[in-house]
Amino acid sequence: MQTRTEIRTATAGLLAGATDAGSRVFRRRMAPIPAPEPPFLLVYAAGEAASGDEGMSAPHFQHDLTLTIEATVNGTDEAAEDALDALCGQVLDRLLTDPSWVRSWSRIVAVNTSSVPAADDDRLVAKVDIVGRFHTVWEPVLGDELASVGLKVDAIDPADPNAAPEGGPDGRIEIGGGVVLPPFG
Template sequence: MLYRVELREAAAKLLSDATDAGPNVFSRRALPITQDALPAIYLSAPSDTARSTGRNAPEFVRTAQLNVDAMVSEGTPEATQDALDALIEQIELLIMQDVEFQARLSQVSGIRILQEVTSENSAYIGKARVAFSLEYFEEFSPGGTPVTSLDLHMQARGNTDFAEARDTFPLPNLQ
């Protein structure tokens, strides 16, 4: 499974356990949702970039964008804004203060919050996107057959049997 997908699913579990959205936290569902099912949270990881660590083994510093889209609806614009602010705070604090989630990352390199309250179909709907830039390291193992033994044959001054050695590596040491 892609690591950004693992991060998205870990964040979804974290948010469904401790936000006002409760069971209405979705990571594999498309909008829209009905007003009576709000508050709700949608998670996506729409982008991921990789920067090489150098001209050595294929290692990268990756940054996945985790979008957390929150929606609320209350009876007045003020109540909707208050509910939206509370949900945004819950999202930000849970992601940033959860030790297990943060241990999966090298750092959160950015947070961007966009929000609005509108009146659609005579109902007040508050929407927010909390976009986290989640940085982590990834390295790719070289392909091919693992080395399990080494044979050495040395020559010196015309002597073709000067020295030889053979060593077999135990498989658990190969990583």
């Protein structure tokens, strides 16, 4: 089972040194203080929705996780817009062309890029949201251990003159026994 932390760590590791942001890739929602010199990337899980499968088995969930990579560049002119577009493209190129990263999801559901307001008037910020799907299963933990097993067999012999007229079990136990199991652990 993947966790949000594992996904963020793997994503940040792939992006470090692979884009114009260089090693300025942070696994967090807020930039460190003092803020690093742009360009830099923030990698975080923005949200997660899980839906369960119905049935009597162990709980199975399908998760849709929104992984956000927030890109920040200096400037507000056309050159800054171009730099921001290039940085977002580098992020997608690095992640979506890495087979192990793509295989870590059961499916990539959506990729969305949007502009967001910057905290400073002299910077541009964009978000790349990747919605990926993965599955989890929680196996139940059984508190009681199995201590013994009993077995009784009512065999059907078609040639038995005492068999029930409809040919089913006659209620006589032909084989029976039990086994006491050793303590678990």
